[in-house]
Amino acid sequence: MKVGVFTKRQSVTRHLGRLEGDVVIDLGLGDSVLSRDLVPRQGEEVPVAAVQWHLPFAVADYVDFYSSLEHATNMGRMFRPDQEPLTPNWRRLPIGYHGRSGTVVAGGTEIRRPSGQRKAGDFGPSQKLDFELELGFVIGKPSRLGEPVPVERALEHVFGAVLVNDWSARDIQAFEYVPLGPFLGKSFATSISPWVTTLDELPSVVGVDQDPAPPAYLRIDNFAYDVPLEVELNAEVVSRTNARHLYWNIAQQIAHLTSNGASLRTGDLLATGTISGPGERERGSLIELTWNEGPFLQDGDEVVLRGEGLAEVRGRIV
Amino acid sequence: MKVGVFTKRQSVTRHLGRLEGDVVIDLGLGDSVLSRDLVPRQGEEVPVAAVQWHLPFAVADYVDFYSSLEHATNMGRMFRPDQEPLTPNWRRLPIGYHGRSGTVVAGGTEIRRPSGQRKAGDFGPSQKLDFELELGFVIGKPSRLGEPVPVERALEHVFGAVLVNDWSARDIQAFEYVPLGPFLGKSFATSISPWVTTLDELPSVVGVDQDPAPPAYLRIDNFAYDVPLEVELNAEVVSRTNARHLYWNIAQQIAHLTSNGASLRTGDLLATGTISGPGERERGSLIELTWNEGPFLQDGDEVVLRGEGLAEVRGRIV
Numbered sequence: 001m002k003v004g005v006f007t008k009r010q011s012v013t014r015h016l017g018r019l020e021g022d023v024v025i026d027l028g029l030g031d032s033v034l035s036r037d038l039v040p041r042q043g044e045e046v047p048v049a050a051v052q053w054h055l056p057f058a059v060a061d062y063v064d065f066y067s068s069l070e071h072a073t074n075m076g077r078m079f080r081p082d083q084e085p086l087t088p089n090w091r092r093l094p095i096g097y098h099g100r101s102g103t104v105v106a107g108g109t110e111i112r113r114p115s116g117q118r119k120a121g122d123f124g125p126s127q128k129l130d131f132e133l134e135l136g137f138v139i140g141k142p143s144r145l146g147e148p149v150p151v152e153r154a155l156e157h158v159f160g161a162v163l164v165n166d167w168s169a170r171d172i173q174a175f176e177y178v179p180l181g182p183f184l185g186k187s188f189a190t191s192i193s194p195w196v197t198t199l200d201e202l203p204s205v206v207g208v209d210q211d212p213a214p215p216a217y218l219r220i221d222n223f224a225y226d227v228p229l230e231v232e233l234n235a236e237v238v239s240r241t242n243a244r245h246l247y248w249n250i251a252q253q254i255a256h257l258t259s260n261g262a263s264l265r266t267g268d269l270l271a272t273g274t275i276s277g278p279g280e281r282e283r284g285s286l287i288e289l290t291w292n293e294g295p296f297l298q299d300g301d302e303v304v305l306r307g308e309g310l311a312e313v314r315g316r317i318v
Numbered sequence: 319m320k321v322g323v324f325t326k327r328q329s330v331t332r333h334l335g336r337l338e339g340d341v342v343i344d345l346g347l348g349d350s351v352l353s354r355d356l357v358p359r360q361g362e363e364v365p366v367a368a369v370q371w372h373l374p375f376a377v378a379d380y381v382d383f384y385s386s387l388e389h390a391t392n393m394g395r396m397f398r399p400d401q402e403p404l405t406p407n408w409r410r411l412p413i414g415y416h417g418r419s420g421t422v423v424a425g426g427t428e429i430r431r432p433s434g435q436r437k438a439g440d441f442g443p444s445q446k447l448d449f450e451l452e453l454g455f456v457i458g459k460p461s462r463l464g465e466p467v468p469v470e471r472a473l474e475h476v477f478g479a480v481l482v483n484d485w486s487a488r489d490i491q492a493f494e495y496v497p498l499g500p501f502l503g504k505s506f507a508t509s510i511s512p513w514v515t516t517l518d519e520l521p522s523v524v525g526v527d528q529d530p531a532p533p534a535y536l537r538i539d540n541f542a543y544d545v546p547l548e549v550e551l552n553a554e555v556v557s558r559t560n561a562r563h564l565y566w567n568i569a570q571q572i573a574h575l576t577s578n579g580a581s582l583r584t585g586d587l588l589a590t591g592t593i594s595g596p597g598e599r600e601r602g603s604l605i606e607l608t609w610n611e612g613p614f615l616q617d618g619d620e621v622v623l624r625g626e627g628l629a630e631v632r633g634r635i636v
Binding site: 060061066087088089092093095096097098099100101102103105112114115116117120121123145146148169172175176177178179180181182183184185187188189212215216217256257259260261262263264265268 | 500
């Protein structure tokens, strides 16, 4: 099912809704699709054109992974051309970091161009504003502190999926990120689908070969979701790819995230990192599509992420 | 004032309380010191020995900075001995990253030794478990998305301060952290003071010289809090230092954090990063005190952080 939080025109009261074709079934008051079981309920039908969607759940912790081999390889080739493109840890564990959950917004929200230090002491509006095409998984069932989630049971914790635009200011990020990782280059805004698709609606396929074999706590037959994806920039499709290209799967990411005893909370958002495929037009960011030469996003540009079965994520730069 | 959330013996009902000497003034039901104005209220006096403290507020986003010049220099010397110890960005902006807010726990909580990849494919219990002595600032007044907080108004957003033990598994962190920063080496647990000291109770002093002068958005007469600090390991003081040594101040950190338009939420926790002073016994972590030779923390070890006017943070490794 596809579920979200909406208001009707000229109302501020938030309702839970289940999308069915062109109508939304009104499931009553609520501000998070994770707050109760939504399956069996029926209600008034509201035309989808008459609803305003909002953030579908409160984001607890937001983790962004780096699970596309092609994306990580592209970034390594651009920024560390004299070294192996992948760092020694990349094939051994799903690299990730925490992002800012307080600035996750619903698709449709306008994105203000961030300012920051583009070089030492040079503060001003980012001149390398970019999108990142990602999938995000929403945790619906928490886990306990000190109790790692086994990889084969990890999917029980996933409620559903959204598209994620992890907006990135490449100049701000480049100056700040050594040694503690991305911070202000990402934290100004992250847009997600305004409704959530439950996991049972995503078709899964056999995943890519993982070489070397992952360590035991990450070992599971690799799988991926077969979700065709595209990025539209000012009404023109600039990239088409598929989530099935991802190297690490969400079960491995959950097992890894909790392997040190960290707990999951309802509302945690685990994003895949930029999804790029092997082809030159299958790349999920402008920095890859233009090989860091730009043009990057201009004021007024509108980016739309689309994925089969998922709510589109729209954002205009202002 | 000093405020927290407590339960009385043999009760599970959480109350807000104001600590006054050896008694806690019961301010009525509540589970966050940020939920309402606590100043004028009076109530029943409960002996402090009869209360159990809990996490004093729900942590929204947790940011850990890296604002001790001495700590950053020590880490650079140990891990990049062939390079300048400070990265080029260090004196230009207060480096920071997001940590896991879902695993912030109240002081007194036992800490389970985390497992992780200590080297490629070598998964097991961390053999380099460490503490980090930090101060943390709690946001009491939010700011709006897209509206940077000017450095001279930043303190208006701070409710108070806590001590922070940012437990660190050095081996897990070393293998994982390039290029996206610390993740599982930190996320298993972060302990904070079980009550919060409001900012007006911390004596401030002139801060260290900042050279080069910070860019305009971070420019303010430097200040620091004069808070004597100590770390006790198994009942022996192993380090004594002071928060006044910090290079970057909390006003600059808030101005930096919001300079890209990111918002603050009530409950955001902004930690200073490890506080080390210039002397060899003024270092705030075992990796610095033993220059990465150990011994690191053993099972059964108990660490207590103390700071004048702040609630101690106790944690035993299990």
